[in-house]
Amino acid sequence: MNEPVRWTGSxxxxxxxxxxxxxxxxxxxxxxxxxxxVLDKGIVIAGDIQINLLDIExxxxxxxxxxxxxxxxxxxxxxxxxxxxxxxSGRGELEEENERLxxxxxxxxxxxxxxxxxRRRRRPAAQEEEA
Amino acid sequence: MITYLYAVGRDLGTLxxxxxxxxxxxxxxxxxxxxxxxxxxxxxxxxFEDLDAQQEDLTWLAAVARAHHGVxxxxxxxxxxxxxxxxxxxxxxxxxRSVLRESxxxxxxxxxxxxxxxxxxxxxxxxxxxxxxxxxxAAERPASGAAYLRARRTALREGDAAVTEAERxxxxxxxxxxxxxxxxxxxxxxDRSLTGRTERMxxxxxxxxxxxxxxxxxxxxxxLAEGTxxxxxxTGPWVxxxxxxxxx
Numbered sequence: 001m002n003e004p005v006r007w008t009g010s011x012x013x014x015x016x017x018x019x020x021x022x023x024x025x026x027x028x029x030x031x032x033x034x035x036x037x038v039l040d041k042g043i044v045i046a047g048d049i050q051i052n053l054l055d056i057e058x059x060x061x062x063x064x065x066x067x068x069x070x071x072x073x074x075x076x077x078x079x080x081x082x083x084x085x086x087x088x089s090g091r092g093e094l095e096e097e098n099e100r101l102x103x104x105x106x107x108x109x110x111x112x113x114x115x116x117x118x119r120r121r122r123r124p125a126a127q128e129e130e131a
Numbered sequence: 132m133i134t135y136l137y138a139v140g141r142d143l144g145t146l147x148x149x150x151x152x153x154x155x156x157x158x159x160x161x162x163x164x165x166x167x168x169x170x171x172x173x174x175x176x177x178x179f180e181d182l183d184a185q186q187e188d189l190t191w192l193a194a195v196a197r198a199h200h201g202v203x204x205x206x207x208x209x210x211x212x213x214x215x216x217x218x219x220x221x222x223x224x225x226x227x228r229s230v231l232r233e234s235x236x237x238x239x240x241x242x243x244x245x246x247x248x249x250x251x252x253x254x255x256x257x258x259x260x261x262x263x264x265x266x267x268x269a270a271e272r273p274a275s276g277a278a279y280l281r282a283r284r285t286a287l288r289e290g291d292a293a294v295t296e297a298e299r300x301x302x303x304x305x306x307x308x309x310x311x312x313x314x315x316x317x318x319x320x321x322d323r324s325l326t327g328r329t330e331r332m333x334x335x336x337x338x339x340x341x342x343x344x345x346x347x348x349x350x351x352x353x354x355l356a357e358g359t360x361x362x363x364x365x366t367g368p369w370v371x372x373x374x375x376x377x378x379x
Contacts, residue, residue: 032325041372042214048222104324
């Protein structure tokens with residue numbers, strides 16, 4: 001049986017910090033975590049160029065779709081497309097995953113088009129910190 | 132060229148070597164003002180001018196996300212830093228200086244809060260075995276339509292009960308982790324299409340933990356994993372993205 005706790009590392013060990021035993025999820029869960037954080041967390045402060053990222057979840061899923069494909073291609077070697085798709089492992093899985101992602105995107109786009117696209121972003125500065 | 136702002140710190144002596152540099156391969160620099168230092172690099176203005184259009188260029192945006200995270204992670208490994216949200220750009224370094232001046236108190240408050248601490252993520256998934264989730268009813272063909280509906284209703288009810296039970300267990304896990312954390316946040320559980328897993332996520336928590344307590348946290352997660360029917364997944368340590376912003 002596999003262990004109940006799965007370690008998915010984000011940082012290698014360094015400087016007194018103990019790094020986690022890194023087990024990369026084949027599907028790239030860590031990427032979803034990264035996107036979740038860099039797109040939607042961190043200090044939100046007005047930049048000089050206004051940027052509207054309307055629907056973070058939709059964007060995150062779209063990005064994940066792209067990156068998963070690129071990663072998988074890399075893992076499989078640059079000649080992966082020359083191989084027989086039925087022989088190259090992981091391809092069916094990827095297609096399945098992409099299918100799921102596409103469905104989800106369609107659903108989100110549907111939802112987005114029916115609701116007003118007013119969504120946060122660029123709140124004024126870090127002063128919201130105070131309180 | 133415009134200035135891309137990654138993170139703010141106050142004791143950043145020299146920048147670590149971030150192999151591939153910043154967004155677009157730009158060289159990282161520090162811009163100092165008011166006792167703070169901003170980690171920045173130059174980026175092409177055009178790329179950010181119309182990011183709404185760029186959204187469709189997802190490969191580009193993914194590369195920006197990765198570069199952003201790479202810089203934050205590399206600098207954050209050695210220093211306390213407050214990470215900025217993706218794609219925060221200014222026309223020039225002077226604008227960055229004025230932002231450091233104007234938002235000094237906010238940045239300082241964030242840095243005070245996260246110095247010496249790391250963010251850890253704990254996710255909990257329902258185990259697939261328990262309930263069938265109402266999908267495996269094809270095993271035996273129902274004798275009639277009514278029998279089918281009855282079986283289906285039972286399956287759904289059992290599935291609902293399992294979800295409720297899992298969510299209650301997730302609350303307990305969260306409460307136990309929050310007790311040893313300085314602060315905690317519950318992010319919305321990620322959708323299945325994002326996790327790539329078939330099991331439902333019932334907890335997506337972030338915990339700000341003193342670096343000295345990291346082992347306690349690991350031990351606690353192990354202990355909780357043994358005492359629950361959820362699958363737990365620990366990630367980290369992260370630069371405290373989830374505790375740098377405002378409200379939860």
